[in-house]
Amino acid sequence: MIKVLIDPGHAPGNTNKGPTGYYEYQGVWKISTYLKDILLSKGVQVDFTRTWEQDLTLLERGQKAAGYDLFISEHTNAYDGSTRGVEVYYDYTKPQDEEFAEKMAAKVAAVMGNQSRGAKTRVYTESGKIYNYYGVIRGAADTNCKHILLIESGFHDNIEDEAFLKVDDNLKKISEAQAEVICEFLVIEGYSMAVEEAKQIVKDKAGLEDKTMDFLVNDYRFGESLVIKLAKAMI
Ligand SMILES: [Zn+2]
Structure with a gap:
């Protein structure tokens, strides 16, 4: 059975928000919940890294990925107010996930009506060693989890992306697009059936x-x- 661990990016109280009332922690919780329901209906085992109130550290959430086929951290982005689009980060030690991340960014951008900013890795170097920049990816990369993604579904500080994110039906469409790529990718690799x-x-x-x-x-x-x-x- 395929096992997916969804990480709803932020806990209540987090202040990341859009200009007209969207809160990232609320939006990504809904995306995570819709995604969970879709994957459950396809026979996938789905768990969350945290409950609604729990505010675990990034590393702790990532480390829960042990034994899962996929870890996906759900976020919406912020930058300069004018930037739009979808980007998906993956573990730099898993170059085979670039295609997975690329497809997911493209599919979600298509439903949001913005552009795909593509598959990305982000790292830093300390004492000559390379680490994944994002704590959840770093934590998950310490485990045997097969695929590790962090998706930024749009920029909530952009008025157009925010308007899209404020409609629950649209969040559902984002989840459906993500689910489609997850199913396609994991099936291609043969995980769904030995x-x-x-x-x-x-x-x-x-x-x-x-x-x-x-x-x-x-x-x-x-x-x-x-x-x-x-x-x-x-x-
Ligand atoms: Zn975030």
């Missing part, structure tokens, strides 16, 4: 022999993902 399980389904339904299955999975470069796709179509 390869062995998929092999068994294809073998039984198509009446194939073991050696045919082994040939398909081991000798064809995209064999694993093909078998999973076939199994999903058959059940």
